Amino acid sequence: MSLDILALVIEMTRFLNPVLLGKHDRPAPDYGIFPSLVRFPAKLTADDYRLAAHGSNEDPIPKPLTAHVHVPARLGHEVNGAARYLSYLKHEIALQGSLFDVDRCIEQLVLTGNGAGCLGDDQLAGLMTELRRHFGLKRSRDRDFSLRTGPNRLSPQRLADLIALGFNRFNIDIRDAGAAAIERLVEIQAASRHAYLHPPTLELALRLPGRTPAGFSALLERLVCLRPERITLSRDVGHCTADWPRGSGGSVPGDLGGTPERSETLALLVQGIERLVAEGYVHTGMGRLVLSSDTLVAAQRRGWSQRCLEGYHLHGDSDCIGFGVGAISHVADGYYQNGRKLPDYYARLDAGELAICRGYELNADDRVRRDVIQRLMGSGDVPYTAIEKRHRIVFRNYFxxxxxxxxxxxxxxxxxxxxxxxxxxxxxxxLPNRLAMVFDGAFSESKPRYLQMV
Structure with a gap:
């Protein structure tokens, strides 16, 4: 182990002090967006969004586009629920597509929500066809079109089918690493490299029922041998729980025992970070670790990495269009959210309107604070002069x-x-969000709808 890595591991171990953790690990926004959703009023309407979209088209150099397509999990409980939802989603895509110039290409596409990874290939193909019909989809290899799924839904053949649809990044929820799971991951990694793709990101849930330090250590040892480029240690149970393969004993997560307590989850988090850092991984923040050769490391050091609703990405300078129930769009200085309940979402689209129900337009103070918070959540570095030149303030006086x-x-x-x-x-x-919260002028600890890292 190099001296730099050893020093980093020692510094991380300092943070195991439970008193120190209890002092700072308090509920805070995850800052995928700023301001947080609780500040969104109802006064901004779909008309405001149309004006913002038109204005963005008129920019001398219009920004590229990012698309977030939200598919909730509960659709499977309704008869033809997924088919109905997808039909409305396609209608919304057509409405949104009419607002943006055709030469504005979608560079990043993220399918979000617990149901996204459970869509069939025909359903995904229909969705991608509709997006191509109404938007330009970037074709070059530097695009980021990602899908999250369970390991038993991704084989080398299905990987090839999804690549043909345009996807080039995959996140896989990992529950265990038995022989069958490891064999499947080896096959998927080999197929990814053969197709010149980024190897899939492996997502490990820390608060999984039955998760123990010994079992987690064994899981890490097996995964380290695979050398995945990116590993995310998540406090939540994975996004495709219902689709996870059964363990060797035939058990599903709910049968495996109690969920780790907060202190136990912290121990698992630090255990994972220490082990992976010792293997040459870099902790970029919020439990995400990547190999030192990953483009995200260089981007973070140069200040290009940004926190978004789905983690970290390199497409920060783009307008984001949200499709689906509760989805959030970000165009110019405005944030807009679709109806958060299916009946409302459907009703707005049935009326021929965009599904937007509320929004928020940033003021000058918001823009300053957002800039600081994005830098803290992205690169972890805030040079005063950059903020001062951009916003014409004196940093030490303003803050x-x-x-x-x-x-x-x-x-x-x-x-x-x-x-x-x-x-x-x-x-x-x-805990970058806990430090970023210091710069959130509207934060109130009386509103508990926020994330704790542990």
Whole structure:
């Protein structure tokens, strides 16, 4: 183990202090967007969104597009629920497509929601056909078209079929790493490399029922041998739980025992980070680890990586279109959310309207705070001069109260407050949202709808 890696592991181990964790790991937004959803009023309408879309088309160099397509899990409980939902989704795609110039290409496509990975190939093909009909989809290899699924729904043949549809990134929820699962992952990785794709990201749920330190250690050892490029340690149970393969004893997650407590989940998180860092992985924040050769590492060091609703990406300078129930769009300085319940979503589309029910337009103060928060959540580095030049402020004066609050966190080793910048330490990357929350002027701890890392 190199001295740099050893020093990093030692620094991470410092953060195991339960008193220190209890002090700082409090509910906070995950800052996939800023401001958080609780600040969205109902006054912004679909007409405001149309104006924003038209204005973005008129930019001298219009931004590329990102598309988030949300497919909820509960559709499977209704007769023809998925088919009905997809028909409305296609209608919404057509309505949205009429608002944006055809030369604005979708560079990033993310299928979100617990039901996305359970769609059949014919359903996915229909969805992609509709997107191509109304939008330009980027064809070059640097596009990011991703799908999250369970390991038993992804084989080399299905991988080839999904690649033909345009997908080139895959996230796989991993529950265990028995012989059959490892064999399947080896096949998928080999097929990915043969197709010149990025190997799939493996997502490990920490709070899975029956998860123990010994079992988790064994799982990590098996996965480390595969050298996946990206591994995410998630506090939540995976997104395709109903589709996960049964264990060797025929058990599903709910049969395996109690869910780890908060302190146990922390121990699993640090155990995973320490083990993977020792193998040459870099912790980029919020439990995501990547090999040092990954493009995300270089992007983070250069300040290009940004936090989004679905994790981290390199397409920060884009307008985001959200499709589906509850989906969020971000165009220019406005955020817009679709109806959050299926009846409302369907009713708006039946009326020939966009599904948007509420939104929020950023003011000057929001833009300053968003810039700081995005840098903390992305690169973990906030140079004062960059913020000052962009927003015409004096950083230390504008954020004097926030810098005082950060002093205590700096004393606990989570952040370095330097003469010219703020920089997260490796332990601070465990809780970047908690530090970013200091700069969220509208945050209220009385509203508990936020994320704790553990």
């Amino acid at each position: 004097a109260p926030e810098l005082l609050v950060l002093q205590e966190m700096a004393g606990d080793g989570l952040v370095d407050i330097r003469r010219d910048r703020i920089a997260l330490t490796p332990p601070g990357r465990l």
